[in-house]
Amino acid sequence: MMRLVLLLSALLLAPSSAMAGLSEAEPRPIPCPASVGKGVRCVSGQDANGAWYIAAIPPNWNRRLIVHAHGGPRTGAPEASDPLEDLDRFSVMVRHGYAWIGSTYRRGGYGVRMAAEDTDNSRAIFWSLYGRPERTLLHGQSWGGNVAAKAAELYIGDAVAGWNYDGVLITNGIVSGGTRAYGFRADLRAVYQYYCADHPSPDEPAYPLWQGLPLDSRMTRAELRRRIETCTGVNLAPERRTPEQAARLRDILAVTGVAEAQLVSHMTWATFLFQDLVQLRLDGKNPFDNSATVYSGSADDAALNAGVARFKADPEGVALLAHDADLTGRIERPVLTLHALHDPTVSFGVEALYAGTVAAAGRSGLLVQAATDEAEHSKLSDAGYMTALDALEGWIDRGVAPDPAGFQTRCQAFWKSLGPCLFVRSDQR
Helix, strand or coil: CHHHHHHHHHHHHCCCCCCCCCCCCCCEEECCCHHHCCCCEEEEEECCCCCEEEEEECCCCCCEEEEEECCCCCCCCCCCCCHHHHHHHCHHHHHCCCEEEEECCCCCCCCHHHHHHHHHHHHHHHHHHHCCCCEEEEEEECHHHHHHHHHHHHCCEECCCEECCCEEEEECCCCCCHHHCCHHHHHHHHHHHHHHCCCCCCCCCCCCHHHCCCCCCCCCHHHHHHHHHHHHCCCCCHHHCCHHHHHHHHHHHHHHCCCHHHHHHHHHHHHHHHHHHHHHHCCCCCCCCCCCCCCCCCCCHHHHHHHCCCCCCCHHHHHHHHHHHCCCCCCCCCEEEEEECCCCCCCCCHHHHHHHHHHHCCCHHHEEEEEECCCCCCCCCHHHHHHHHHHHHHHHHHCCCCCHHHHHHHHHHHCHHHCCCCEECHHHC
């Protein structure tokens, strides 16, 4: 196990040679997105590991700081302007008085512990530049929810020296942990290949599907999309698909549970993210297993299960991924999660998995989970974000966990001008 930990540290945490030795640079002023409102100061800088950050300080700063962990993971090299997209998406927080800082992380690709460290580094940078705020809140969305949950476990601080984070807000987060997050995409690769046989195609070198792609592959996202569309007609109106395309698409979606609108995006993750995750971060070891999976829902389940590609996980691959991205549930400060019931990218079911992890650690009293009747992943209603943030603040102030059953009423009373209030009571889910 010690060898695994050392290997993981080398694979997931070490900066690239291009970033090694960088010293923290003085931030420079940059234009803010118009969405944050007038009078906001925005600065950009780079930390000692090479991660870029952008901070925003509103003129009516309420002495609260939001430290944001972005989703993805983004597989390209980070650029200084990348956090502007996140700042724009969550600009409602800045418009309501919160300062905000977000990091690109030091490199693209997978690495939850790396991203958690870089996220906490951005907090430390903000504190060093502007002083310690009255309250610091950690926020993560999507894969950033996994990052934020990990950062809360590793960098929360303590009651004696002081808490680095007073509370945590996770929205549409991958809170199941890494080893339980991506298996459905491995299934998708296997099922897709059974029906389409074009990824890889017969004239290309074969490789295990769990690898995503060979390291030297030149496949582009556009080419992957072309193949999927050719096989399934997913880009066409139903009446324009051939009977063969319609049958393949119907079976792929029925067996995997993937929505038609997300087929290309999930296949893209199962190709390029898997290539990065397995080949570069897990030393080529397979964390996925469908050796005993029984697929159902197709026109001929017997033929599918007899012919689909099978693969068995490497225990070291699973252990490496678990060390990096699984969660212990040992939370120390209030954590509030908000998740769309019909999230097409990260299933709402991960919330039950996280609740179980936290319960096993004996920390259920520090977790509140809320749901909204939305079918979006990357951006929820601003009214929902502010209601959840307001509830988290009240929890910290009063020491009493909020009841999500009251979120809809509170949203309509205070935040409905920002967008629809779509909270769903737990007994209505």
